[in-house]
Amino acid sequence: MINGKIIKVCGMRHAENIQEIEAMQEIDMLGFIFYSKSPRYVHELPGYLPTRAKRVGVFVNEKKETVRMYADRFGLDYVQLHGKESPAYCRSLRAAGVKLIKVFSIADSSDLKKTDEYEDSCDLFLFDTQCEQHGGSGTQFNWCLLPSYQGKTPFLLSGGIRMESAQALCAFNHPLLAGYDINSRFELSPGEKDSERIRTFLNNLKQ
Numbered sequence: 001m002i003n004g005k006i007i008k009v010c011g012m013r014h015a016e017n018i019q020e021i022e023a024m025q026e027i028d029m030l031g032f033i034f035y036s037k038s039p040r041y042v043h044e045l046p047g048y049l050p051t052r053a054k055r056v057g058v059f060v061n062e063k064k065e066t067v068r069m070y071a072d073r074f075g076l077d078y079v080q081l082h083g084k085e086s087p088a089y090c091r092s093l094r095a096a097g098v099k100l101i102k103v104f105s106i107a108d109s110s111d112l113k114k115t116d117e118y119e120d121s122c123d124l125f126l127f128d129t130q131c132e133q134h135g136g137s138g139t140q141f142n143w144c145l146l147p148s149y150q151g152k153t154p155f156l157l158s159g160g161i162r163m164e165s166a167q168a169l170c171a172f173n174h175p176l177l178a179g180y181d182i183n184s185r186f187e188l189s190p191g192e193k194d195s196e197r198i199r200t201f202l203n204n205l206k207q
């Protein structure tokens, strides 16, 4: 955590890279993408999985049985849902013992209204940029829309966060901002994170 905010690094898949990134004690969550159309898709069990950082599995409109299978096989602490999953779908996975992050793609403030029916069904929301590929666009959305979020579920901020975003992130606040999720802007290649860039970003967040 940095300044009380969760730090999540998403799109991991190589054992050594996972170990290297997990060694940064500020990082709380590591994400694994189980969406086969993603360039970060995890097609085989990595030789190392995090033991300290929480494991987050990312899915898009997947069958519940498949999500449960991955949750068991990878020992997932959280599932992060980027598709059109319903509140009932979220509740039923949560009842099976996994924590739930529901993603909302934000293009205008009406998209924030969609969170209403998911209150009490999720542990965290995640606000991301609207894009065709469901996530990993590397593009930032307009954070100025977020003050109109008046729900009660804490949220992670995502979508195109990059090293240069640190100053703007420090200046941005919301009572329910729980943390930041970084992904494609910190890569050497899809699914391989650049530890130096991440280290610099974390240091900049501390200032």
Ligand SMILES: O=C(O)c1ccccc1N[C@@H]1O[C@H](COP(=O)(O)O)[C@@H](O)[C@H]1O
Pocket: 010, 011, 031, 033, 035, 038, 039, 040, 058, 060, 082, 126, 128, 133, 134, 135, 136, 137, 138, 139, 158, 159, 160, 161, 181, 182, 183, 184, 185
């Ligand atoms: O990264 C992907 O390829 C991806 C594919 C499908 C769904 C989600 C995906 N990633 C998530 O997208 C957001 C934003 O990423 P970025 O910073 O814009 O690259 C993040 O939560 C990733 O977990």
